[in-house]
Amino acid sequence: MKDEEKTHVQLCEEIKALRQRNAELENLVITYQERMEVGLREHEERFRQIIEDTEAGYFFIDRAGIFRQVNAAWLRLHGYSSADEILGKHFSITQVDTDFESAQRNVERSLAGAPIPSGEFTRRCKDGSIGYHTFTVRPVIKEGKVIGLEGFIIDTTERKRVADALRKRDHFIAQILDHAPFLVYIYDLEEQRNIYVNARSFSMLGYSPEEVTDFQANLFPTLIHPDDLPRVSAHGIHIQAAHDDEVLEIEYRIRHANGNWYVLHRWDTVFLRTRDGQVKQYAGTAIDITEVRRAEQALRESERKFRGLYTTMSEGVILHEILYDASGRAVDYCILDVNPKFEQLTGIPAEQALGKLASELYDTGVAPYLDVYAEVARTGKPTTFETYFSPMNKHFQISVFSPENGKFATIFTDISQRKRTELEVLRFNTELEQRVRQRTAQLDAANKELQSFVYAASHDLKAPLRGINSLASWIQTDYARIFDAKGREMLDLLVNRVKRMDRLIDGILYYSRIGRVYEPREKLDLNVLVQEVIDLLASPDHIHITVENTLPVIIAERTRILQVFQNLLSNAIKFLDKPQGTITIRCDEAGANWRFSVTDNGPGIDPKYHDKIFQIFQTLQPRDELESTGIGLSIVKKIVECYGGKIWVESELGNGSTFLFNFPKARNPTMNTMKA
Structure with a gap:
């Protein structure tokens, strides 16, 4: 218990x-x-204090995209002064319109636990400006559920501005280099190749920058002239021992892509060293001096030729320098150089002339022609003059020019013989003019006598013709019934030959007046004048005359030009042998002339008679078969030639004929002789 x-x-x-x-x-x-x-x-x-103190912008949005928290840095980056301005608002307020859909997808992906691609993003600030940032974001989980997103943004606006500026600068530099009139390159000694070559490589070498880079170590052995390669190799060794501020030069031949050799001149300097101070890269520029070297060679050749010309030319050449006093006034000139011909023309040895003052050399007191030479040396305007130089008793032609300021050169030749010849010619011309005046007076007298003779002869010849014609007409009237057919035929023949003789005398008289007697010239519209001739001739019905194109207006004597077209058209009508005859008139431009043509479809003319038909009294058919005086074309030829023109015919037997003549377009054509 x-x-x-x-x-x-x-x-x-x-x-x-x-x-x-x-x-x-x-x-x-x-x-x-x-x-x-x-x-x-x-x-x-x-944590909150860290968020507030950080330079990164912090934000928290709920699943609906509503801002629930932002820090001071976020507000500053977006330009807001208080969180109350943004909390409770949708995140779209910070998005650039063009980027909103992408931002919305990123939010949905993050809420679902998927990662968002990294990169640089845009943001819209309160004042509407655009900023740039990177950001990190993660889902916020509470009691096992995603309640929103939080993250940080880091501003990259300044970095982007600097990066953009650098890109623009790099692009600008690249543009400058690519458009530079010279080759730019960077060579890497370790890699044994060009790591940069500008676009000028294509025009200078025939290869693109990429092709030049692809040559690598084979560039020099492949493109550089074999004779120049040892010097280029030694140049590369010198670059490796060069100081940073030292510029080394070299000139060599390089083979273009087209197979031709070009000459380049390069300037190289150290661009980059290794850590132990060895040269790693050198940069350089090169220009194509092929044309310069060719020009220099051409200049040397030209100088050689000039020197040869200078020493062998037939004119004397002297180079001088003007001497001035203290006030700038030209007082003398000194001889700097002379060619061999100087000694021959002046008789003065070259060694005696060189370095001498002109006033002393020629012993003239004042330097000869000083004012003229000083003006040329001052203005540079060349001049040429002729002069008599009394100290040498010779005439000279002197051309003066200034090769540079204060200097002048004279090219001179002895024209004494020419002057003597000119005096002889002047004397001869004086005598000749006297003889011409005498001969002209004789010709004028002869012309007057000829004119009197022509008129007297025409009157004396026509008087018996009129008597014969009257007698023949009286016999025809009173004794027609007594004559048989043969007698009447002979009488008709007599009357026709009397009429022909009368026309022949008129033609001779008219022909003799051409070139001696004229009427006032006037403006002639050939469209009107030619139509008058056509109407006057009244061609038969089976012959059609047409003017193909518009004819010009010329200045000439109306009667003369009318006679030209009348004779040409009447000849065409007279000899037409076709059932349907055509005559065509046209005009074309021929340089300083109008070219007229009259074309028919008549029997044509054998080429062997083309010159004969323009001779006076020449006909191609017996006068009894076809009535003609043989003087019409001679008159046409003389009129055309008096106006400075030319007439000819183009024809073959059976193919018709074309008569052509030129007439000057000038308003006042020069006549050979048009004196009364």
Whole structure:
């Protein structure tokens, strides 16, 4: 019994001790929880303080995309002054319109636990400006559920601005280099190749920058002239020993892609060294001086030729320098150089002339022609003059020019013989003019006598013709019944020949007046004048005359031009032998002339008679078969030639004829002679 009581008491004490221990544990747990809560609050406060103090922008949005928390850095990066301006608003307020759909997809991916692609993103600030940033984001989980997203953004706007500026600068430099008029390159000595070549390589070498780079170590052996390769190799060794600010030059021949050799001139300098100070890369520029070297060679050749010409030319050449006094007035000139012909023309040895003052050399007191030479040396305007130089008793022609300021050169030749000849010619011309005047007076007298003779002859010849014609007409009238057919035929023949003789005398008289007697010239519209001729001729019905194109207006004597067209058209009508005859008139431009043509479809003219038909009294058919005086074309030829023109015929037997003549377009054509 006592043992049971003892056991019960022990149990009670143990239970009591356990309860006490449990109370202590509960107090300990409460104390720990309190401490944990205090620590958590302190941790949260420190975390919140870190978030507030960080330069990165912190944000928290809920699942609906509504801002629930942002830090001061976020507000500053977006241009807001207070969180109240942004909390409770959708994140789209910070998105650029064009990027919103992409931002929305990223939010949905992050809420689903998927990672967001890294990169640089845009943001829209309060003032509408655009900023750039990178960001990290993670889902916020509470009680096993995603309640939103939180993250940090790091501003990259300035970095992007600098990067863009660097890209623009690099692009600008690349543009400058690619459009530079010279080759730019960077050569790596370790890699034995060009690591940069600008676009000028294509025009200078015929290879693109990529092709030049692809040559690698084979560039020099492949393209550089074998004779120049040792110098180029030595140049590379010199570069390795060069100072940083030293520029080395070299010139060599290089083969273009087209196979031709070009000459390059290079300037190289150290571009990059290794850590131990060895030259790793050198940069350089090169220009194509092929044309310069060709020009220099041409100049040397020209100088050689000039020197040969200078020493062998038939004119004397002297180079001078003007001497001035203190006031700038030209007072003398010095002989600097002379060619061999100088000594021959002047009789002065070259060694005696060189370096001498002109006033002393020629012993004239004042330097000869100083004013003329000083003006040329001052203005640079060349001049030429002829002069008699009394110290040498010679005439000279002198051409003066200034090769540079203050200097002048003279090219001179002895024209004494020419002057003597000119005097002889002048004397001869004077005598000749006297003889011409005498001969002209004689010709004028002869012309007057000829004119009197022509008129007298025509009158004296026509008087008996009129008598014969009257007698023949009286016989035909009164004795026609007495004559038989043969007698009447002979009488008709007599009358026709009298008429022909009368026309022949008129033609001779008209022909003689051409070139001696003229009427005032006037403007003639040939369209009107030619139509008058056509109407006057009244061609038969089977002959059609047409003017193909518009004819010009010329200045000439109306009667003369009318006679030209009348004779040409009447001849065409007279000789036409076709049932349907055509005559065509046209005019074309022929340089300084009008070219007229009269074309018919008549019998044509054998080429051997083309010149004969223009001779006076020449006909191609017997006059009894076809009535003609043989003077019409002679009159046409003389009129055309008096106006400075020319007439000819183009024809073959059976193929018709074309008569052509030129007439000057000038308003006042020069006549050979048009004196009354």
